[in-house]
Amino acid sequence: MLCLGIESTAHTFGIAVASESGEILSDVRAVYKPPTGSGIHPREAAQHHVQIAPKILQEALRKASVRAEEVNAVAFSMGPGLGPVLRVGATVARALSLHLKKPLIPVHHAIGHIEIAALTTGLRDPLTVIVSGGHTAIVAFSNGYWRVFGETEDITLGNLLDALARKLGYPSPGGEKIEELAEKGGKYIDLPYTVKGNDVAYSGLLTAAVKKLKESAEVEDVCFSVQEIAFAMLVEATERSLAHLEKKELMLTGGVAANRRLQAMFKEISREHNAVFKVVDRRFTADCGAQIAWTGILAYKAGVILNVSESAVKPRWRIDQVPIPWRGDGICV
Amino acid sequence: MRLIKKGAEANLYLSELNGKPVLIKRRVEKSYRLGTLDRKLRSYRTIHEAQLIHEAKSAGVPTPIIYLVDEESFTIVMEYIVGERLKEIFNKPFKRSHVNSSRLIGKQVALLHRQNIIHGDLTTSNMILTEDGKLYFIDFGLGYHSNALEDRGVDLYLLKRALTSTHHRVANRCFKLVLEGYKTVLKKDGELVTLKIREIERRGRYHGERM
16 A cells, blocks of 8 residues: 655655555655744745645655555644644645545654654664654653653754754754854853753753854854753753663654764663664655655554544644554553 | 662662661763763762752651762762662552552652752652651752742652653542642642643643643
8 A cells, every 4th residue: 555645844845655565655845945044934834835735746656656546545744833834734635635535644743753763763662762843852652652751841952953053144954054063163161951850941051052152152162062962961861761761772763863963972872771772764854755654654554544624733733642553552661 | 889770870889888788879971971061960960969868858858868978989878778669659550559659749749849959850760668658759860959939840740741651540640649748738839839830831842722
């Protein structure tokens, strides 16, 4: 069977076709770029997605060498994300589902990040760290749901890096640029380190970093210190969860997962705790249709199907509210 | 000296002092973080933990006796508490012991808060129930002083989340009882802190209620 997946939660509009055996037959995307120095504007991003959608759809089908009628199910990112942007993806999905008379499958965006990582790493029951613009959370599966063991209490790691990049005049997403600058820095600047139990908080760090920039600290050193501190906070919280749950697998997924320094830090703690550490395939770190299409396959096979009348988007859908029937009972902690 | 647990931030060793079993908690170097940051965190937490463990005792909360603090080696030598971790107890189906323990947790957290102590890491891994029914709080490494409602709220919110993630079958019932116990010590503040917890939850990401 084949599932067409539509991702549309933030900057990216993507469509992919996945097969039951876990092949990603195509994965096409377009990224809305806000003007330099400003963040995402929901309405403008939505307009971008509307304009690009037909082309992305055609490309996705062409690259997969699949005719629309051959698709068995249509999955879409129902949430969480920006309302106007989510509605673009949902509208395309509903239209396709009705036109093709194929079932409509709702997918939670972050569950998509998890499942595409599980597919490409082969891990079965990992403690999972999701790092992206929308999520910074430490989760593990237990008894039908992904349970949140730690998360950010304010902004995400992606927000932090993007906001810092914007202050420096670089476009969003800016994580890659910060990483590049950080590699050139090396002087440690003391900035707030906030760990609360297994939770982290980044807004104080952002404020302090911006202040340092105004005081004309070297840009490279600020980026270096922000990365060192922000990552160490998350790694510490993760190590606590790892020790608490005694999991033997650790998985990193989401846009910020591409950061090499962050990967190296997680690798260290997994070695300490004799856990296997794997990162989502680099092609799927950023938001993409593939994460939706593949999760759509899993959901469809488990009988998760939506009526069009119930398909209103969920901008604030929390990850621990999503039933996951395809993972069985899971390991109980 | 025998290594009995490799925790997230410290190694725990069992040893003997004057014929009594003692626990040695050593905060080990974390190679993933910068040396400067690593030493700063380890030294700060070692000193503060010892202080807070001591203060908690005067607040009326059972904690291990501190025998020795060595800042140079980031080490605390303390009493070895024999008992069952609450994590194990709460993993069992709901019964009487959940009710008593939950109320006792709440009462003891309030005793700490009344003395302006925030534990900072209230989880069922950090509580030990002894045979004579005493509930020991351990691991004050993330603790600090504050009388702010916000900090009290976060302290309890973290406990709530620890319960829902690790003990989802009993979490709601237990947390309700925790708040009950809390209010037996801090009556009015107990009401305020309950509202505060809701506010903290809504401030987090993707809570439907926030809209």
